[in-house]
Amino acid sequence: GAGVSQSPSNKVTEKGKDVELRCDPISGHTALYWYRQSLGQGLEFLIYFQGNSAPDKSGLPSDRFSAERTGGSVSTLTIQRTQQEDSAVYLCASSGRDTLHFGNGTRLTVT
Amino acid sequence: GDSVTQMEGPVTLSEEAFLTINCTYTATGYPSLFWYVQYPGEGLQLLLKATKADDKGSNKGFEATYRKETTSFHLEKGSVQVSDSAVYFCALEGGGSYIPTFGRGTSLIVHP
Numbered sequence: 001g002a003g004v005s006q007s008p009s010n011k012v013t014e015k016g017k018d019v020e021l022r023c024d025p026i027s028g029h030t031a032l033y034w035y036r037q038s039l040g041q042g043l044e045f046l047i048y049f050q051g052n053s054a055p056d057k058s059g060l061p062s063d064r065f066s067a068e069r070t071g072g073s074v075s076t077l078t079i080q081r082t083q084q085e086d087s088a089v090y091l092c093a094s095s096g097r098d099t100l101h102f103g104n105g106t107r108l109t110v111t
Numbered sequence: 112g113d114s115v116t117q118m119e120g121p122v123t124l125s126e127e128a129f130l131t132i133n134c135t136y137t138a139t140g141y142p143s144l145f146w147y148v149q150y151p152g153e154g155l156q157l158l159l160k161a162t163k164a165d166d167k168g169s170n171k172g173f174e175a176t177y178r179k180e181t182t183s184f185h186l187e188k189g190s191v192q193v194s195d196s197a198v199y200f201c202a203l204e205g206g207g208s209y210i211p212t213f214g215r216g217t218s219l220i221v222h223p
Contacts, residue, residue, distance in 0.1 A: 004154070033211070042215035043155075043200065056210065091154060100147075100211060102154035 002026065006092050006103035013082055013110055021077045021106045025094030032075050034067060037089040049075065082110045113138040113206040117214035124191055124221050132186040132199055132217045138206025144177050144184040145202040155200060196221045
């Protein structure tokens with residue numbers, strides 16, 4: 001069946017521009033996570049959505065980062081006024097029970 | 112808070128060699144433990160898991176045993192193949208937090 005889909009797969013942007021990253025989770029999965037993967041740093045938790053509950057935003061590194069999840073399905077991660085240190089792979093995962101299913105990620109490069 | 116520590120890579124082996132990737136954790140409560148694998152250009156996928164002490168997870172010839180006394184979940188494989196070349200992540204969930212916590216990942220390179 002269809003897995004977690006992320007778009008775009010690659011994004012190059014200029015410093016100071018805003019970017020939107022999209023995640024389409026597996027149908028029926030109520031939990032959705034965003035992580036950031038930087039070289040040599042492992043996976044850094046950003047934000048967690050569970051059903052209709054208020055999201056856990058405790059991992060967002062600054063107020064330039066925000067995310068929403070519409071209708072309990074598709075999620076968008078927005079980074080405003082991008083900085084070079086935002087360059088990383090942004091991973092989305094969804095979960096129905098106890099196993100995470102990851103998308104292939106969006107590689108963001110800020111020049 | 113919860114944390115996972117993995118051995119640093121890269122780990123470089125010849126085909127058919129024995130593999131061990133060490134993983135230790137710190138958590139409150141009784142977490143479930145996981146190994147995920149990330150092949151080049153792909154997202155992470157679950158390799159194996161164990162949900163309680165002394166459980167052994169296994170898949171594709173890989174094994175890991177949940178050791179509560181040493182807070183460890185080391186990944187092993189008796190004979191690696193070139194196709195096992197990937198980055199391996201140890202993770203826990205359900206300790207002090209419901210957010211899955213990952214280690215930094217260990218790159219494995221297997222030469223023919």
